[in-house]
Amino acid sequence: MAENVKTAAGKTDERVSFAGFIKNHIFDLTAYAGLAVMVILFLIFNSGPRFMYNLSSVIQAAAVYSILALGAVFIYSMGFMDVSLGQQVGVYVILMILIGNAIGGVLGIVVGFIAVLALALLCGAINGAVSIFLGLPSIVTSLFLMFFFTGAQYLMMEATGENTIRLAQTIRPADRNTYSLMLVIIIAVLAIIGGYVFNYTKLGKYTRAIGANKTTAQQSGISLVKWQVFGYMALGFCIAVGSFVMLTRTGTAGKGTGTGYAMDIMICLILGGMPLKGGMKSKISSALVGAFTYTLLSNVLTTMGVPLNWINFVKACIFLLIVLLTCRKSKGILPR
């Protein structure tokens, strides 16, 4: 926190206070500044006739990242990470298509989503509980789930006999702007719920406390098993919703659906100012700031005319730069 320092004359030195504020909020300020720069560049380089198209493209691309990142905040705040996230998304989208096509109509979609939600919550509970019961680092159990879901995705697709499967019915609004508005509403509702849960309920407070100091949290009466499981179930809920949103976007799925999302979400959260070790400085806003910064970065680089095959390279450089700028200690690399 910023502190006022009294000088010899007994007056408060506001400059010291300001510097302290900057120092204490360097992650947040850098993240917000990054997003602001991206928004400004987006407005500059998208002033043409495709402004609305590109804006809705950004919303579409950011929607899945935002929803998944909102859930991931709960486990990153405990200092954990989940590498099975992408493969879970892949399997859930395939399952929703298979169930939706088998039953048909709106009922098929609803049943598909409920089945996926139940599975996601179960996997979240397993992920959280097993690591504690077996004393394993949480990443190990998520690795197990990642391999499990990779195999499941492959077998399910092979069983269909197709490279790509497609939902027989259209669930996305035909009008692009209506669809974008729908996504914005979903993101906003989840962000409000996520913000409330993370900031004002035991779940958010305890997960941050576990991330700050697990031993202290346990000695304070916080049940590690219970709140770790609930944290992972919160991620599971967001994975289920994110998978549904992805299905609305493409209407199809294949063996590679969801590939790379675990790393993308980690990058989003770091860009959003999330400390990788979790703790009390974790913020739910990191999810949205990071997801939109990450998505806008791709769009801005594209519209600026950066060759498409260079974009990943340039993004890597910018990511490295942000890590360097937000590095807290001379010895440290990642925000911690």
Place this chain on the structure above:
Amino acid sequence: MKKIISLILVLAMVFAVAVPSAFAARHTKIGIGLYSDSGAGNDAVKAFLKNLEPTLDCEFVYTVLSTNDEALNLTKVQELIAAGCDGIIITMDSSMDSILAECRDAGVYLGGYLCDFDSSFRNNYDGVFKNENFVGAVADGGCGDDIKRGYDFFDSVIEYNERNPETPVRHVAMTAFPAFAFPYQQSFIAQFNEKVEEYNAANPDKAIEVDPFNDDTDILMFRAMDSTYFNKHPGIDAIVSVCSGSFVYPTMVSAGVSNTMKLFAAGYNDGDNAVFGSKGAYQMEIISPVEAIVYPLVLLLNKINGVAFPDQPADAERKSSSVLLMNSDEDMAKFEKSIYLTANAADAFLSAEEVLNLTAYANPNATYAGLCDVLEHMTIDDLK
């Protein structure tokens, strides 16, 4: 200080890459989404299209698509549209409903290349081939009822035997990609076996034995062939690989059989010419001519310019293209002088002026039949 220097360096690099392009003159822009960004085929198609740019007043930008991630492909198409593309050519039949919805919303047209769009053709014909934003596709060789690659493999084996009567191929085994990804490869195998049966009935003294297809080892899951293949198929003289030889040849080398066993394969990979024909194991290779991209390109340019051929069909079509089939040293010598290996547009089947002449907006006499006819004349014998 280090942070400031790193900030300056990165910003300088980004703007050095971005700003010249951002303020460049506006041209018709076509986005090309390819399977990969490396290899002789990529270099050749880029060289061919680069040569067309001034004559067609058209600029090409490239991206790489995923073979199985629909969401990523959709994002790549959105990036191409964001980059200002008026038309897009893709090599994947994935997420077509959503990709075509993007094209509709952005007023962009879409064509296909190196892909028969079989899944869309069978399962979503109205959504894709009747879609006004889809102009059609040219396949990687044959498509639909026009598949005869299995016969090509058989002919190559027979030609090899005629050229090498002392060491003929009498016992072969086969490999293929999984049916869910390439369903037609099973047809190739059936065609090959059908011809072998006919041949054996007519020539019992020269009979060719084909090992039964073994699902454990003969289906290559887009990984190098397993060395247990040779245990499952003892005594074979050759492998007939209806998928790319790049998945088979390295395993032959590591198993120490590349000097004695022959390989009849699809595809061509960098350096294969050094081990082809009398120089090594490869006895047959098939590759699609990069110039076949003119089919979707011309149709896209027509659409963008608001014209159509007088004989253009109402629905978009998928067309077969002729292939470059090499099964002798002479064929490979010709192929080595093609754009595929030289990456020199002067070695292409078509010059920039000839491509322009295929378009309806530049040549009022141009026809759809004429465009399709061009695809028929890109064989190894047509090489200049």
